[in-house]
Amino acid sequence: MGNYRIAVLPGDGIGKEVTKGAVEILQAVATRFHHQFEFVYGLIGGEAIDQKGTPLPDETLAMCRQSDAVLLGAVGGPKWDQNPPHLRPEKGLLAIRKEMNLFANLRPVKFYDSLIDSSPLKAEVIQDVDLLIVRELTGGLYFGKPSGRHVEDGEETVVDTLLYKREEIKRIVTTAFELARKRRKKVTSVDKANVLESSRMWREIAEEVARDFPDVKLEHMLVDNAAMQLIRNPKQFDVLVTENMFGDILSDEASMLAGSLGMLPSASLSTSGPSLYEPIHGSAPDIAGQNKANPIAMILSSAMMLRLSFGLHEEAKAIEKAVQQVLTSGYRTADVARNGQRIVSTKEMVNEIKATI
Amino acid sequence: MGNYRIAVLPGDGIGKEVTKGAVEILQAVATRFHHQFEFVYGLIGGEAIDQKGTPLPDETLAMCRQSDAVLLGAVGGPKWDQNPPHLRPEKGLLAIRKEMNLFANLRPVKFYDSLIDSSPLKAEVIQDVDLLIVRELTGGLYFGKPSGRHVEDGEETVVDTLLYKREEIKRIVTTAFELARKRRKKVTSVDKANVLESSRMWREIAEEVARDFPDVKLEHMLVDNAAMQLIRNPKQFDVLVTENMFGDILSDEASMLAGSLGMLPSASLSTSGPSLYEPIHGSAPDIAGQNKANPIAMILSSAMMLRLSFGLHEEAKAIEKAVQQVLTSGYRTADVARNGQRIVSTKEMVNEIKATI
Ligand SMILES: CC(C)[C@H](C(=O)O)[C@@H](O)C(=O)O
Ligand SMILES: CC(C)[C@H](C(=O)O)[C@@H](O)C(=O)O
Numbered sequence: 022m023g024n025y026r027i028a029v030l031p032g033d034g035i036g037k038e039v040t041k042g043a044v045e046i047l048q049a050v051a052t053r054f055h056h057q058f059e060f061v062y063g064l065i066g067g068e069a070i071d072q073k074g075t076p077l078p079d080e081t082l083a084m085c086r087q088s089d090a091v092l093l094g095a096v097g098g099p100k101w102d103q104n105p106p107h108l109r110p111e112k113g114l115l116a117i118r119k120e121m122n123l124f125a126n127l128r129p130v131k132f133y134d135s136l137i138d139s140s141p142l143k144a145e146v147i148q149d150v151d152l153l154i155v156r157e158l159t160g161g162l163y164f165g166k167p168s169g170r171h172v173e174d175g176e177e178t179v180v181d182t183l184l185y186k187r188e189e190i191k192r193i194v195t196t197a198f199e200l201a202r203k204r205r206k207k208v209t210s211v212d213k214a215n216v217l218e219s220s221r222m223w224r225e226i227a228e229e230v231a232r233d234f235p236d237v238k239l240e241h242m243l244v245d246n247a248a249m250q251l252i253r254n255p256k257q258f259d260v261l262v263t264e265n266m267f268g269d270i271l272s273d274e275a276s277m278l279a280g281s282l283g284m285l286p287s288a289s290l291s292t293s294g295p296s297l298y299e300p301i302h303g304s305a306p307d308i309a310g311q312n313k314a315n316p317i318a319m320i321l322s323s324a325m326m327l328r329l330s331f332g333l334h335e336e337a338k339a340i341e342k343a344v345q346q347v348l349t350s351g352y353r354t355a356d357v358a359r360n361g362q363r364i365v366s367t368k369e370m371v372n373e374i375k376a377t378i
Numbered sequence: 379m380g381n382y383r384i385a386v387l388p389g390d391g392i393g394k395e396v397t398k399g400a401v402e403i404l405q406a407v408a409t410r411f412h413h414q415f416e417f418v419y420g421l422i423g424g425e426a427i428d429q430k431g432t433p434l435p436d437e438t439l440a441m442c443r444q445s446d447a448v449l450l451g452a453v454g455g456p457k458w459d460q461n462p463p464h465l466r467p468e469k470g471l472l473a474i475r476k477e478m479n480l481f482a483n484l485r486p487v488k489f490y491d492s493l494i495d496s497s498p499l500k501a502e503v504i505q506d507v508d509l510l511i512v513r514e515l516t517g518g519l520y521f522g523k524p525s526g527r528h529v530e531d532g533e534e535t536v537v538d539t540l541l542y543k544r545e546e547i548k549r550i551v552t553t554a555f556e557l558a559r560k561r562r563k564k565v566t567s568v569d570k571a572n573v574l575e576s577s578r579m580w581r582e583i584a585e586e587v588a589r590d591f592p593d594v595k596l597e598h599m600l601v602d603n604a605a606m607q608l609i610r611n612p613k614q615f616d617v618l619v620t621e622n623m624f625g626d627i628l629s630d631e632a633s634m635l636a637g638s639l640g641m642l643p644s645a646s647l648s649t650s651g652p653s654l655y656e657p658i659h660g661s662a663p664d665i666a667g668q669n670k671a672n673p674i675a676m677i678l679s680s681a682m683m684l685r686l687s688f689g690l691h692e693e694a695k696a697i698e699k700a701v702q703q704v705l706t707s708g709y710r711t712a713d714v715a716r717n718g719q720r721i722v723s724t725k726e727m728v729n730e731i732k733a734t735i
Contacts, residue, residue: 097572106575106578109572111572111573115573141499141500141503141609141610141611142498142499142500142609143498143499143500146498162519162540162574163573165537168574168575169575170575170579173543176543176544176545177543177544177579178541178542178543178544179541179542179575179576179578179579180522180539180540180541180575180576181539181540181574181575181576182537182538182539182540183519183537183538183539183540184535184536184537185535185536186530186533186534186535187533187534187535188533213623213626215454215466215468216468216472216520217519217525217538218463218525218526218527218536218537218538219536219537219538221463221536222527222534222536244626244627245626245627245629245630245631246630248605248627248628248630248631249630249631249633249634249639251631252498252499252609252631252634253498253634254498266570267627269570269601269602270601270602270605270624270627271605272602273602273603273605273606274602274605274606274608274609274631276606277606277609277610282606
């Protein structure tokens with residue numbers, strides 16, 4: 022029996038609904054397995070801007086640092102879309118990733134037998150897909166300086182910078198290899214080495230890291246080809262590792278293999294200190310507050326937390342099995358329901374999963 | 379009856395085979411429609427490196443500039459993969475794009491009824507897809523300076539730069555609007571405005587350009603979402619316009635809607651001077667010289683040349699109809715053949731299309 026302090030940042034839109042669901046599930050797990058979970062709540066994103074004038078208040082960050090793990094819902098919404106860059110909800114997300122050194126974003130994509138009809142892809146293409154995208158999260162095109170406008174030769178010019186230090190590439194590639202070692206022992210390093218200097222250095226470092234993992238196979242793939250192969254033949258992949266922006270694009274694309282963004286959890290691991298867990302979907306303003314959102318991505322994110330931050334493997338499995346079972350029984354939120362299937366609400370879905378645990 | 383001078387750059391690998399096929403088709407068109415096509419040949423890519431010590435020899439560039447249009451096969455191969463950056467085949471491709479100001483890369487993706495089984499996507503998802511990706515081709519992350527390594531705080535650091543001048547964004551977005559006006563009148567501008575400064579300027583300029591096209595609808599979409607929507611519901615798109623690197627990734631991904639990269643042509647339009655036409659596939663070293671490559675992407679690229687550079691609409695249509703007809707008759711190269719279908723060679727495919735014209 023363990024004692025854990027979990028920081029919960031519901032954020033905006035459906036973030037609130039799905040974190041509420043995940044907390045209920047975690048409480049059910051605590052009861053069944055005799056753990057003590059303490060939940061502390063903080064502001065982030067649009068709501069934080071409204072109440073505190075900043076998308077990531079200091080007290081939120083301090084609270085997260087003093088916790089054993091962080092659960093984050095989602096941020097953003099049309100209300101803040103016209104704000105200046107430093108007052109946008111997304112800035113809170115980028116800031117917490119950077120401030121807490123959450124350099125490794127793990128995005129597993131798994132095939133669910135019962136959702137086979139929900140994917141736009143043919144059954145034979147997605148059957149048995151089980152891949153893990155390891156996205157670098159605190160560097161690359163998202164964070165390099167300079168980033169902004171200036172006048173050059175009399176013309177308005179804008180730049181963003183894709184920047185990496187050797188150590189940043191090394192630690193993310195090493196993480197990918199460590200994870201692959203516990204899986205099917207294959208790493209696909211995705212880059213654009215035929216064009217970008219940063220990709221050539223990335224490839225070089227990947228080769229160096231690979232020498233320490235003789236039991237793991239390394240392959241390189243160009244990002245354009247990877248975007249195609251993820252659809253053409255996703256079963257070829259075990260672990261993919263890539264730059265921040267590339268990982269953002271490829272993981273949203275890969276969500277279609279699982280039928281919906283609403284199914285995909287993620288974990289963001291820190292160099293030291295607590296890790297953060299969030300669904301890969303956004304705040305979905307169009308369905309916010311309507312009790313329609315799919316809570317599964319968030320619930321599976323909390324299962325990842327139990328496993329990776331607390332080492333509670335059996336408990337994590339209990340959640341994952343419950344999700345699987347509820348799907349097999351035919352329960353579907355609107356995003357993954359097909360013609361004629363009965364649609365359940367967020368709360369009903371949470372209750373079913375809770376009951377199964 | 380017209381007189382046209384066409385520069386042909388076969389390049390490497392299957393580039394040679396498919397350009398040969400396209401030239402034969404163009405000769406058939408010349409005969410049938412009483413035109414005069416003069417073909418002049420030049421070196422580019424790996425072969426140019428081997429014979430001239432540079433991936434884009436001056437005489438190739440001069441020849442292209444003195445032509446009415448350029449047909450390019452593909453460049454690259456394992457033989458040159460370990461070369462230093464300036465001696466890589468891809469450098470020849472990037473250099474010709476830049477030197478000839480080929481700023482607008484048009485990549486149409488069309489659904490072929492007869493290939494419905496070749497796509498990994500479900501029939502109902504891809505049926506009637508007809509979209510056009512307009513990729514910025516001479517700026518963005520591919521060409522911004524600085525790009526290279528340096529030492530910062532004692533650590534090896536690498537940067538690439540995503541750079542745009544206002545005018546570069548304006549002209550590509552304007553091109554997209556002009557094209558949309560002749561189609562279904564919808565432009566989806568793809569960016570990452572919630573993170574990148576360059577995307578925020580892109581979005582701003584797109585709004586400005588839109589004011590001159592009140593009859594065309596503009597929508598903005600984040601690149602991660604676009605990567606997902608292209609698979610989830612590709613029918614929603616008419617014209618997409620985006621940054622160089624984003625366009626590279628999205629267009630390869632979108633090729634799966636048509637069943638194979640081997641089906642997709644492209645046109646690269648210049649600010650002034652001749653345009654260039656190339657398939658979006660690469661040199662495919664694994665099947666090069668085996669008479670297996672799908673020549674259709676290259677053949678459709680030459681149809682685009684007839685239409686866009688020479689204004690020969692009827693002739694372009696004759697090629698496109700012949701391709702359609704040959705596919706309907708069941709002819710398939712290996713890349714698009716499914717279980718049990720008879721596979722034809724590159725040459726057989728070319729001959730069939732030629733005979734149909
Ligand atoms: C909201 C946005 C800044 C974020 C990102 O681009 O990282 C999101 O798309 C994600 O993938 O977590
Ligand atoms: C070969 C490579 C440099 C090129 C690119 O990235 O532009 C290719 O992928 C393409 O899309 O034409």
